[in-house]
Amino acid sequence: MTGESGRCESLPAMQNQTAAQIIYTVANACKINPRVLIVTLQKEQGLIQGANPTKRMYDFAMGMNCPDTADCARSSAGFFYQMYKGAGQLQWYGDPRGSFTYLRVGTNITRRHQAANVEASRGIDCGSKTFMLKSQATASLYYYTPYVPNEAAMRNLYGTGDACSAYGNRNFWRFYTDWFGNTIGGGFLLKSSDSGTYFIIDNNKYLIDDPDTVAALKPLGPLGTISQAYLDSFKDAGSMNRVVKSTAGTHFFVDGGKKYPFTNCTQAAQFGVDCATAVTLTSSQLSALVTGNNMTEYIQGENGQTFFIQDGLKRQILDNESLIDSRIGVPALSSVNVSAFKKMPWGKPIIRKGVSFVNQSTGGLTIFDGNLAYEVDAATAADVDFSIWFPKSTGTMLTEGLTAVASNIPMKTIVNSPDGTQFLITKEGKRRAAANQVLAKDAPVVSLELLSAIPDSPVPLADGFLARTSATGPIHLIEDGLKRPLLSSSEAGRVAVALPSNKIETISKSALAQISSGSAVVAPGSFVRLGRVNYLIDGFDRALIVANSNQAALLGLKSPRTLTTNQMKGYSKTARLSGIKFVCDARPFVAITGKLYPLSDIDASHYPGRGLPLDAGTCANLPKSTATLGRFVRDASKKYYLVEAQTKRLIKNVAAYQKLKGTSTGSILVGPYFLSQIKTGAAAGSSISTEIFEPGVFIPGANQPSPSPSVSASPSPSPTVSTSPSPSPTVTRSPSPSPTVSRSPSPSPSPTVSAKPKTYTVVSGDTWARIVGRLSVWGVTDAKLSAANPSVTNKNLIRLGQVLIVP
Numbered sequence: 163m164t165g166e167s168g169r170c171e172s173l174p175a176m177q178n179q180t181a182a183q184i185i186y187t188v189a190n191a192c193k194i195n196p197r198v199l200i201v202t203l204q205k206e207q208g209l210i211q212g213a214n215p216t217k218r219m220y221d222f223a224m225g226m227n228c229p230d231t232a233d234c235a236r237s238s239a240g241f242f243y244q245m246y247k248g249a250g251q252l253q254w255y256g257d258p259r260g261s262f263t264y265l266r267v268g269t270n271i272t273r274r275h276q277a278a279n280v281e282a283s284r285g286i287d288c289g290s291k292t293f294m295l296k297s298q299a300t301a302s303l304y305y306y307t308p309y310v311p312n313e314a315a316m317r318n319l320y321g322t323g324d325a326c327s328a329y330g331n332r333n334f335w336r337f338y339t340d341w342f343g344n345t346i347g348g349g350f351l352l353k354s355s356d357s358g359t360y361f362i363i364d365n366n367k368y369l370i371d372d373p374d375t376v377a378a379l380k381p382l383g384p385l386g387t388i389s390q391a392y393l394d395s396f397k398d399a400g401s402m403n404r405v406v407k408s409t410a411g412t413h414f415f416v417d418g419g420k421k422y423p424f425t426n427c428t429q430a431a432q433f434g435v436d437c438a439t440a441v442t443l444t445s446s447q448l449s450a451l452v453t454g455n456n457m458t459e460y461i462q463g464e465n466g467q468t469f470f471i472q473d474g475l476k477r478q479i480l481d482n483e484s485l486i487d488s489r490i491g492v493p494a495l496s497s498v499n500v501s502a503f504k505k506m507p508w509g510k511p512i513i514r515k516g517v518s519f520v521n522q523s524t525g526g527l528t529i530f531d532g533n534l535a536y537e538v539d540a541a542t543a544a545d546v547d548f549s550i551w552f553p554k555s556t557g558t559m560l561t562e563g564l565t566a567v568a569s570n571i572p573m574k575t576i577v578n579s580p581d582g583t584q585f586l587i588t589k590e591g592k593r594r595a596a597a598n599q600v601l602a603k604d605a606p607v608v609s610l611e612l613l614s615a616i617p618d619s620p621v622p623l624a625d626g627f628l629a630r631t632s633a634t635g636p637i638h639l640i641e642d643g644l645k646r647p648l649l650s651s652s653e654a655g656r657v658a659v660a661l662p663s664n665k666i667e668t669i670s671k672s673a674l675a676q677i678s679s680g681s682a683v684v685a686p687g688s689f690v691r692l693g694r695v696n697y698l699i700d701g702f703d704r705a706l707i708v709a710n711s712n713q714a715a716l717l718g719l720k721s722p723r724t725l726t727t728n729q730m731k732g733y734s735k736t737a738r739l740s741g742i743k744f745v746c747d748a749r750p751f752v753a754i755t756g757k758l759y760p761l762s763d764i765d766a767s768h769y770p771g772r773g774l775p776l777d778a779g780t781c782a783n784l785p786k787s788t789a790t791l792g793r794f795v796r797d798a799s800k801k802y803y804l805v806e807a808q809t810k811r812l813i814k815n816v817a818a819y820q821k822l823k824g825t826s827t828g829s830i831l832v833g834p835y836f837l838s839q840i841k842t843g844a845a846a847g848s849s850i851s852t853e854i855f856e857p858g859v860f861i862p863g864a865n866q867p868s869p870s871p872s873v874s875a876s877p878s879p880s881p882t883v884s885t886s887p888s889p890s891p892t893v894t895r896s897p898s899p900s901p902t903v904s905r906s907p908s909p910s911p912s913p914t915v916s917a918k919p920k921t922y923t924v925v926s927g928d929t930w931a932r933i934v935g936r937l938s939v940w941g942v943t944d945a946k947l948s949a950a951n952p953s954v955t956n957k958n959l960i961r962l963g964q965v966l967i968v969p
Contacts, residue, residue, distance in 0.1 A: 163242075165191065168257035169250030184245055192249035193395055199224075199249060201337045205330060210337075224248030225306075231279055255302040265301040268446030270294050273310040275326050288312065288326030297349060307331050350382040350447060354390040361402050361441070367393070368402035368441055374504060375404050378416045381450045399441075404502070405430065407440040408448055417502045420454040432459055434474030434506055458493040463500040465522065467558065475509030476500065478563030480519055481555045487514040510566040511535075511559065516615055518552035523561035527554075529573060531611040535564045536573040545575060545670035546587055551615050569608075575673040576602040579613055586673055591617035596625035596662075600643040602676045624662040628654055629669045637666060639702065644680030646702070649729060656685035660701065660779020681732025684725065687783025689714065691722035692730050698739050701777030703732060706739040712835040713739055718756030718785040741771040742839050745962050746781030752791050754832050758784055759791035765827075767855040768793060770808040770840055772925045775963050792827025793850060794819065797837060802829055807855050809843030822846060856936070924964040930957035937968060 165172035170192035179187070189196035204210040206225035220241045222228055226248035227235035238247055255262045265271055276288040291310045295301055304310075307330035314323030315332050323329075338345045350362045351370075359376050360367040370376055376385060406421070407413045413430055414421035424430045427437040459471040468479045470492060479485050485492065490512065513519075515532035527538040529552045538548060561568075575587050584595040584605055592613065595601050601623070626641040628648075637654050638645040639661075648657060658664035684690060688699040689708070697705035698719060708714050717739075743766060744751045744758065750766030750773055751758040758781070766773065776784075795810070796802045802819040803810040813819045819829070918940040922933060934944050950969035954960065 163246060166250065168259055169254050170246060173246070179242075181241065184242055188242075188245045188249050192246070192253055193392075194249045194252060195392070197338065197342050198252070199245065201334055201341070202248065204337050205333045220244075226251060231277075252302045252306065255305040256298045262305050265295055265304060266446055267295055267298055267301060268449045271304070273304060273308060275310060275312040276328050277309065281326075284325055286325055303331055303334060307334075349384060349386070351376060351379060351385040352388050352393060353385065354393045355387060357390065357393060359385060360393065360396070362396060363399075363441065363444060363447070365397055366399035367396035368399050370402050372403070372505070374502070375402070375416070378404055378418060378502070379451075381419045381452075382447055402441045403435075403439065405435045405437070405440045406443050406448075407437070409442060409445065413437055413440055414448075414451075415457050415498065415502075416451060417454075417498050419451060421448065421451040422454040422457045422496075422498055424457050429457065429459075432473065433457075433471055433503070455494075455497050457498065458496040460492040460494065461496050461498060461500045461503070463560075465558065467500075467522075467560070468495070469500045469563075470512060471503070471506075472509060474506065476503055476506050477509040478511045478559055479557075480511065480513040480517070480559055481557035483555070484512050484514040484517070484557070488512045508562055508565040511563050513559070513567075516552055517555050518548055519555040520558045521561055521564070522558040528559065528564070529612065530567070531609050531615070533567065533611065534569040534609060535559075535567045536569050536571060536608060536612065538573040539575075539672065541672035541675060542573060542575045542587070542670075545672045546589060548573075551617070571606040571608065573608065573612075574602075574606055574676055575670055576605045576676050577613070578605045578607045580607060580610060585613065586623060586669065587616065588619065588670070591619045593619040594622040596623060599623070599625050601640065602673075603643040603678055604676070623667070624665075626661050627663060627665070627667050628658055628661065629667040629674065631669060631671050631674055633668070638674065638677075639683045640667075640677060641702070643678060645674060645677040646680040646683040646732065648683050648685075649725075653683075653685040653688075656687065656783050657683060657779070659782035660686050660777060682729045683732070684729070685783065686777055686779030687781075689719035689722045690730070691724045692727065692735075695735075696722045697730075697733075697735065698780070699733070700737075700780045702779070703734060704737060704777070705730065705733040705735045706737050707735065708739050715756060715833075716742060716753040716836065717758070739774070741774055742836060743769045743771045743773040744781075745773040745775040747778055748962050751781075751786075754787075754791070754795075754830055754836055756785055757787040759787045759789065759830065761791040764852065764854050765791065765793050765805075767925075768806050768808060768851070772923070773962070789830070790827055791830055792823075794823055794827070794829035795832045795836070796829040797832060797834065803837070804846040804850060805840060806846075806851055807843065808841065808857070810837060810840040811843045811846040813846045818846070818848075822848065822850065826850075919968050922966045922968055924960050924962055924966065928960065928962075930960060933960075933966070940968070942969060 163173040163175075170188070173187065173191050176187070185196055185199050188194075189199055200210060202225070203223050206228075207215070207219040207223050209215050209219055209223055212219065221239040222234045222244060223241050224244040224247075225234075226244050227238040238244060254260050270292055271294075272290050272292045274288065274290040276286075281288055289312075291312075293310070295304075307328075309328035309330060311328060311332035312323060312326050315327035315329055317323070319332070319336050335345055351359060352362055352367070353359045359370045361370055361379065361382070362368075370379075376383075404416045405413060405424075406416055413424045413427065415424065415433070415435075416422075430437050461469040461471060461476070463469055463478075468485075470477045470479060470490060513530045513535070515530065518527055518529045520526070521528045521537060524537065526540060527543045527548065528535050529538060529548055530536075538546075577585055577587065579585065583597075584599065584601045585592040586595065586601060626639070628637050629640050629645070630637045637648045637651050639648065639657060648654060654666060655664070658666075683702060684699045686699055686701050690697050690699060690705070692705075696708040696714065696719075698708055698714075698717070700706050708719065714720070742753050744753060746758070749760060750763060751760055752766070752769055753759075761769075793805050794802060794813075795805060800816070802813040802816065804813055804822065805811075813822060823829075922937065924933070930944075930947075934942065934947055937947065946969040947966070948954070948957075950967040954966070960966075
């Protein structure tokens with residue numbers, strides 16, 4: 163069988179074919195749904211359900227060339243010819259090359275209910291019906307059977323209507339839906355069971371990968387599911403978006419079943435659209451889309467929000483004041499909603515500088531410094547009213563709308579400036595932390611623009627302070643990025659003595675919550691017990707082991723308070739409390755019978771030990787004597803001692819004591835334990851040393867129990883060294899008349915020099931020059947010592963206990 167363009171392809175001769183095989187072959191050759199052929203066979207001749215079909219039923223199976231006013235044409239008789247020619251005719255109805263072009267999809271058509279000859283024979287006028295033609299398939303049916311069923315026929319689908327009822331198209335719909343379901347395979351929107359969605363224009367198909375575009379084209383649907391073979395019969399023509407054009411070249415944006423005209427392609431480019439990609443719709447397709455207002459770049463959103471489309475980006479507008487401030491002139495508000503531009507990237511929002519507003523997506527308060535938007539932490543917003551400094555807009559913003567300016571940093575109560583300075587934000591303004599002080603380790607860094615909008619508090623924060631959130635709330639020590647709870651509020655005074663200020667600050671709950679939690683604080687100078695060990699709390703992080711009650715009694719420590727392991731968690735517990743000499747703020751003290759006695763650096767050097775440095779808070783809380791300690795002590799039996807060269811030298815009687823003391827500080831009563839901590843030296847002579855004692859330097863009588871001469875570290879040929887040029891009793895280094903070896907250099911025999919130490923620890927009374935002098939025996943000079951210790955930038959500010967590298 164020779165085919166014909168627009169109808170069916172050619173078919174080779176075949177024999178002994180069943181009706182089913184013929185139906186299948188013709189459906190493929192004529193590119194028609196075989197369901198349509200099967201239903202037509204039933205509608206025209208009842209062949210599908212007929213129990214005893216006749217030869218005539220087969221000869222004119224499709225009703226092809228069987229006009230209503232004449233008999234069927236014998237040239238089209240035969241089952242194969244009926245199928246092939248009938249299917250070809252249905253296809254030809256949709257070909258614009260033929261004469262069947264008057265029924266146009268998308269237009270209103272009028273069809274009569276009954277044939278004119280039937281009406282004439284019955285003497286009735288059945289009238290007509292006007293309706294919109296929605297598909298080419300429906301048009302083909304009305305070309306093939308040109309009558310529309312009336313209401314009587316539709317009310318009785320499986321029976322008869324009235325004298326005006328025609329049943330051809332009604333029965334086609336009825337058989338099809340009964341056997342195969344919905345007659346609608348889709349309008350211009352089609353897909354197979356496993357394909358994407360396509361828009362059909364003539365014989366071309368355009369892939370739509372966006373569900374919103376499918377929804378926007380709803381009047382050109384519905385979306386129908388067809389076979390893959392039928393879908394493959396359309397030619398792939400690329401993809402389709404929501405910008406379409408007419409054959410006249412007008413471009414439209416499609417949304418919500420409407421088409422909105424663009425002024426020109428320059429405007430379309432503002433929406434990120436290239437006119438060259440627009441698909442041309444047929445006039446019937448365009449007519450199915452209602453025409454809306456012209457497109458504008460001023461777009462509406464939900465809840466009164468507005469947006470401006472610019473350079474392919476959507477920019478959310480906070481409020482009208484921000485729009486005025488931006489000096490952007492906007493056109494009339496578009497009817498298209500911003501939801502139509504879900505895939506369009508976000509641009510910089512239009513927000514005026516120094517304003518606050520609610521983020522509609524999160525419900526949180528946000529502040530804008532002109533460049534970045536900071537969402538305020540909820541707890542911080544509850545404590546601080548930022549609208550005082552950042553006036554609150556009635557407009558709202560979406561999180562997505564802030565994408566281009568979002569700092570992604572929550573604004574908290576404690577913040578860092580870009581240079582690392584921390585601030586505490588209060589209701590009154592911002593309080594600067596002390597230099598290099600860390601209040602909160604996780605404090606966010608915010609801009610100088612934001613901080614400059616918040617006024618400065620006249621009172622900065624101290625470097626370490628006590629704080630609470632209410633007048634009766636628990637007190638915390640705030641220091642080094644931690645909040646450490648006091649064991650008891652009653653200890654606040656004893657803790658505060660170690661701080662720059664004794665004021666207890668009241669801070670907000672959010673500020674306290676932002677600071678990391680640390681271990682509990684015990685007041686410095688407290689005497690406590692953990693397990694079986696007693697400790698002296700020294701500062702905020704060290705507990706000194708107190709080995710015995712005598713050592714405790716020296717410092718006036720009584721009745722230790724028992725603490726738990728958790729309460730002592732923040733304290734190192736390895737160092738021991740030892741000796742009688744201590745250092746507080748670089749000042750020497752000696753502990754005697756429960757009090758700390760101050761004394762001069764010279765006198766302190768003669769008491770044993772280097773002196774254990776104690777924290778300033780510890781020193782402040784330990785009992786102190788108002789009297790000054792000199793070099794003389796006495797026991798309960800009224801024995802007097804001269805403390806010299808870190809030994810105790812017994813004075814033979816009171817008169818000798820009085821003479822030796824002269825006008826210097828008198829004796830202090832001490833106990834046996836105190837005396838036991840000082841080595842016994844030779845009996846006191848008639849003079850005392852008035853210079854700082856340096857271990858290793860010989861002082862006659864003090865270093866040795868014997869009065870015989872000794873060679874010191876620096877022998878001198880001078881018999882005596884007087885500390886005063888006056889004729890008053892001379893204070894020498896030795897009470898004997900024999901030649902005394904002084905500290906001045908001399909060619910006399912020198913002592914053996916020990917191995918050079920690797921380090922040197924600064925002791926009480928040291929100066930840089932004195933240390934250089936001590937180390938000079940190993941070739942150490944000022945320049946060499948300076949080079950080995952570059953951290954020492956001011957030689958006048960070396961501190962007690964500082965360790966120096968010996969080059």
